[in-house]
């Protein structure tokens with residue numbers, strides 16, 4: 001089993017493929033998750049900073065649970081920033097626009113690298129399958 005440092009307490013532990021924390025921290029985090037989960041069930045629509053202060057669970061952790069869909073926002077007013085562009089999202093890690101770009105970049109067509117300028121009409125096209133969107137994604141990543 002690979003030895004790994006716990007990202008939370010820094011302790012070295014035998015890392016199971018499914019575990020990201022050492023067993024101690026894993027347990028603490030389970031309890032925190034349970035607390036937030038129960039809190040959300042009783043208080044749908046409470047915003048993340050308030051959830052954090054009422055449950056005494058770090059906001060960062062709560063955000064991570066929303067982002068990896070362990071927690072689901074049942075109220076549209078619960079949002080967190082998109083990991084790419086920072087606009088508020090209420091599901092997953094990316095806003096729909098960035099998620100579309102991300103998918104486009106995964107299925108990228110070789111032509112996309114030839115520097116084709118973005119056509120004004122392309123904005124209406126269904127997101128996610130256009131090679132020129134993939135090109136724009138790369139531009140965002142490396143030139144800014």
Ligand SMILES: [Zn+2]
Nearest residue numbers: 006009022025
């Ligand atoms: Zn730990």
Ligand SMILES: [Zn+2]
Nearest residue numbers: 082085095098
């Ligand atoms: Zn975004």
